Amino acid sequence: MPLTSSLTEISLNHYLILSAALFCxxxxxxxxxxxxxxxxxxxxLMLNGVNVSFVAxxxxxxxxxxxxxxxxxMAIAAAEAAVGLALAVxxxxxxxxxxxxxxxxxxx
Amino acid sequence: MTSTVLFYLLQFLILASALGVVLIPNPIYCALMLAVSMIGISALFFSLEAYFVAGVQLIVYAGAVMVLFVMVIMLFNLKNEVVAFSKGLLSKVLKVSLSVLIFALIASSLSMSFADLNSSQLQPYESAMRSVKELSALLFTKYIFAFEAISILLILVVVGAVSLARAKGGTHASDK
Incomplete structure (x- = not known):
């Protein structure tokens, strides 16, 4: 794949690499x-990175x-945040x- | 071309604010950065034509979850927080290099796997309303058991969170 087209045209890989970066x-x-x-x-943040890759x-x-x-x-993330914050309290x-x-x- | 510029702009915004969450010592600024990151991800979903998911992302994350975080942060007196990061130079170097290594591993394996899917081959959705309709049909037919399981989980979590936070002595009730 030539470099210029991979920079100007957004492919699935761009979203997946963004997702991997968010996860890391x-x-x-x-x-x-x-x-x-x-x-x-x-x-x-990690869960949101996974969401980005799912949507892409x-x-x-x-x-x-x-x-x-x-x-x-999203539902599980909200539940996890509620329980985690209760534990923190x-x-x-x-x-x-x-x-x-x-x-x-x-x-x- | 505008979508390309928009993508890189959003990518910069999301990654910069995500780094802010991880690197800023004061938790209230972390929460602010997390909100910015969530809004950026929601905008990314909009640019992917996933309108309903983008709206839910805004409401649930940038709305509800962030309010939860900010309320809990305000509940604590966080002025006396001194140690934000784990100690030890060796462990810090190890953790940074581990994260970078895992990202490099994922990115390099991705560039070998999905190089053929470009946006020029993207089939446009007919309309936004139709995608929402299809989504709800899927949610209540194919994924109905997962949907019900999530509702049970949410009830359990509400009861559990309230009882955890209200318990006298917190998690150490039998200790005193």
């Missing part, structure tokens, strides 16, 4: 940050199934900080 940035946040809330935000695949193959999966991903009540290291002492 999110993963970097998850393994790098200490704040539990920022880690949750990074997980949202769906568009370029002219099907609707990818959009439905995106809905499910519970941790904060006890330790007065939301460092991810506090989660080592979890008990049922």
């Amino acid at each position: 940035i999110g993963m970097f946040g998850v393994i790098m940050r200490k704040n539990a809330i920022v880690i949750l935000m990074s997980i949202e 695949f769906s568009r370029y193959q002219n099907t609707m199934d990818g959009y439905v999966i995106v809905f499910f991903v 519970a941790i904060f009540k006890r330790f007065r900080e939301i460092n991810i290291s506090s989660f080592e002492h979890l008990k049922g």
Whole structure:
């Protein structure tokens, strides 16, 4: 593939590479940050990267199934954020900080 | 040509704000950057003619989830946060190189796999309304069990989140 056409014409690959970049940035946040809330935000970034690739695949193959999966991903992401933030509130009540290291002492 | 420029603009916006989420130490600015990133992704969905998904992205992420995050951040007193990143130079270098390595792996394997799908071969949708209609038909026929499972999951999560946040002593109730 000649370079000029790959730069001027947006192909599926452009969207997939954007999606991979978003996923890796999110993963970097998850393994790098200490704040539990920022880690949750990074997980949202990862899920959004996956959503981008679903929508791009769906568009370029002219099907609707990818959009439905995106809905499910969004619903699960919202649920995960709610539970994660409730856990963060519970941790904060006890330790007065939301460092991810506090989660080592979890008990049922 | 305008769509190409728009794509690169949106890509820059999304990636820059995503990096902002990861690299800014203050969580409230992280939340702001996350909102910008979500709005950029929604605009990307618009440019892909996925109008309904773009709208839902705006409402659910840039609306509901962001309000949740900002409310929880405001609930905590985050002035005394000192350590934003994990410590140790070696582990930092290892983590950065691991992320870059995984991205390079995915990108290089992508460039070998899907090089033949270009936007010139893209078939246009007939109309936006028809795609929404098809989407809802799929949601209530082919994916009906997944849909119901999601509704059960949401109810469980609502109850679980409320009981978790209300429990005395948080997650350490038996500890005291």
